[in-house]
Amino acid sequence: MNTVGRWNRSFCICSGLLAAALLSACDNGSHSSLGSVGGIAAVAGASTSSAGSAAMGGTGGAGGTGGTGGEVATGSIAAKYADYFTIGAAVSDVALADFPDLLARDFNRMTCEYQMKIAQIHPAEATYAWEPSDRVADFARAHAMKLTGHALLWHQEVPDWMLAGVTAGDPAGLELLKGRLKAHIEAVVDRYADVVDNWDVVNEALSDDATKQYRDGSEGSKWYELFGSEEYIYWAYKFAKDALEAKAPGSSLGKLYYNEYTATLKADKMLKLLAWLKDEKGLTIDGVGFQSHENMTWPSTNDLQTAIQKFKSAGYKVKISELDVTVYSDYTTGSFVASPAVEFTADLEQKQALRYASLFALYRANKDVITSVTVWGVSDELSWLNTSPVPGRSDFPLLYNGLHQPKAARAAILNF
Numbered sequence: 111m112n113t114v115g116r117w118n119r120s121f122c123i124c125s126g127l128l129a130a131a132l133l134s135a136c137d138n139g140s141h142s143s144l145g146s147v148g149g150i151a152a153v154a155g156a157s158t159s160s161a162g163s164a165a166m167g168g169t170g171g172a173g174g175t176g177g178t179g180g181e182v183a184t185g186s187i188a189a190k191y192a193d194y195f196t197i198g199a200a201v202s203d204v205a206l207a208d209f210p211d212l213l214a215r216d217f218n219r220m221t222c223e224y225q226m227k228i229a230q231i232h233p234a235e236a237t238y239a240w241e242p243s244d245r246v247a248d249f250a251r252a253h254a255m256k257l258t259g260h261a262l263l264w265h266q267e268v269p270d271w272m273l274a275g276v277t278a279g280d281p282a283g284l285e286l287l288k289g290r291l292k293a294h295i296e297a298v299v300d301r302y303a304d305v306v307d308n309w310d311v312v313n314e315a316l317s318d319d320a321t322k323q324y325r326d327g328s329e330g331s332k333w334y335e336l337f338g339s340e341e342y343i344y345w346a347y348k349f350a351k352d353a354l355e356a357k358a359p360g361s362s363l364g365k366l367y368y369n370e371y372t373a374t375l376k377a378d379k380m381l382k383l384l385a386w387l388k389d390e391k392g393l394t395i396d397g398v399g400f401q402s403h404e405n406m407t408w409p410s411t412n413d414l415q416t417a418i419q420k421f422k423s424a425g426y427k428v429k430i431s432e433l434d435v436t437v438y439s440d441y442t443t444g445s446f447v448a449s450p451a452v453e454f455t456a457d458l459e460q461k462q463a464l465r466y467a468s469l470f471a472l473y474r475a476n477k478d479v480i481t482s483v484t485v486w487g488v489s490d491e492l493s494w495l496n497t498s499p500v501p502g503r504s505d506f507p508l509l510y511n512g513l514h515q516p517k518a519a520r521a522a523i524l525n526f
Contacts, residue, residue: 183516187509188218190524194477198258198484200432203242205488206249209514212488214253216509216520219307221258221431221484222246223494227267232294235271240301247305258431258484259306261313261369262295263346265331278336287336292349299353303361308429308481310369310399311350312343316379318372323379343383344391351393369399369431374409377417381424397427397481405436406465411472418472422479430473432486434507435465435519436495446499454506462506463518470523489514 188197198219199205205213213220224230225242232238250257261267272290276283299309315334317325327335333342347366354362368383370376380398388394398421400414421428437458438449452458473480487493491512495505509520 183212183215183520185524187216187520187524191474191483194474195480196256196482198482199488200260200484200486201246201488202492203245204492206245209488210249212510212514213249217255219256219258219482219484220246220250221260223487226260226298227264228262228272228294229267229269231298233269235290238297243302247302250305255305256307257302257305258429258482259298259302259309260431261310262298262350263291263311263333263342264313265315265325265333268332273332273336276336278338284337288345291342291345295346295349296353296356299350300357303354303357306365308365308367308396309350310367310431311395312346313369314371315340315343315368316370316376316383323382340383340386344387344393347387347393347395364396364427366395367397367399367429367431368395369401371401371403371432373398373400373402374413374417377420381420384424384426395426397421397429399429399431401432401486402430402469403432403434403436403486404465404469405439406461407439411468414469414472415476418476418479422476427481428476428479429481430483433469433483434486434493434495435462435469436505436507437462438503438505440499448500448503451503454504454511458506459518463522466509466519467522467525471526474526485509 191197196219197217198221199213199217200221200223201213202223202225222243225246230239231243247257249255272294273287276287299306315325315331317323317329319329324334324340325331334340336342350366351362354365368380370380373380384395384398400417418428437452437454440446440449470483473483485508487508489510489512490496490504490506490508493505493507495507496503506517509517509523511517
């Protein structure tokens with residue numbers, strides 16, 4: 111989710127799905143689950159009232175320096191949610207170096223933002239670049255955190271060597287590809303099995319086209335193109351499960367997840383995939399990740415509740431895997447039209463705090479099915495949304511501003 115253009119891949123939805131998204135965005139129920147989080151507006155107002163105008167800037171290309179100034183974080187998000195679910199953050203080397211104390215205080219899980227993806231961690235068949243992921247894993251171990259393994263297979267991160275010599279419909283070539291994937295999964299799982307408690311085995315395999323189930327070659331999936339079907343998904347899960355079971359019998363339980371964006375729109379497709387794995391391939395996974403790259407109004411909490419309930423009823427867990435809340439709405443006309451850069455004012459910060467509060471109220475109400483909530487980054491200036499979908503347009507989607515000071519959204523999710 112850190113690459114340029116990722117936003118377009120997440121939200122360029124074919125007409126049927128996009129229409130549904132726009133209808134959801136108009137739903138006034140998006141803040142209907144505030145319930146016990148009364149006083150959030152007052153908290154947010156107090157948080158922003160002392161912010162100097164200079165700290166409210168950040169509409170330029172540097173990214174994410176707007177928001178509160180001079181605030182001091184108190185308490186711990188992870189500690190506050192200890193009876194609900196773990197609280198995670200996607201991190202890079204920069205985050206580890208710049209604010210280790212912040213990470214250790216507010217979070218009890220982490221996700222490698224990009225370091226574990228195949229092309230990053232396994233750039234050549236005989237070469238593994240372990241160091242960046244090791245730094246994150248070692249930090250997690252040292253601070254009694256858990257790690258989410260992200261991701262063992264994603265169509266956007268496939269090194270050339272993985273596909274070399276493989277052509278569609280060639281049985282020998284497909285066996286070669288399966289062997290390479292198996293070796294990769296075994297190596298990564300073996301190295302991090304002690305600290306990773308759930309794996310995004312497959313990431314974003316479903317089509318954005320309402321008329322198709324799976325992402326195929328026309329949508330950039332070489333895996334589907336070469337296999338000619340979704341069969342590669344099964345093999346990824348089988349290899350991951352076998353690798354975990356090889357560590358100790360039963361050790362795969364609770365650890366196999368499928369991760370997807372716009373989950374409210376794709377819930378039925380996700381359930382169809384899970385049913386195929388279970389009923390036709392004899393392999394049951396444990397849950398799904400709702401990436402949850404949200405905006406200020408969409409999706410509504412009503413739509414999120416409906417989607418969560420579908421997975422609960424089917425017997426699956428849900429994790430919120432990549433949460434952020436952009437301040438922009440680039441699809442209000444039905445197709446992508448870039449919104450102009452905005453100043454992160456006290457009013458906008460308060461509105462974002464209310465949105466975060468409503469989301470976390472929903473998550474708390476579903477603590478029996480939600481296993482973790484991970485924000486996709488820590489501070490605004492490091493967010494992928496500063497480069498996608500509009501390069502150089504600062505966004506302010508996270509809990510800390512570009513000065514690494516807590517925003518009203520952080521106070522809001524603690525106020526219950």
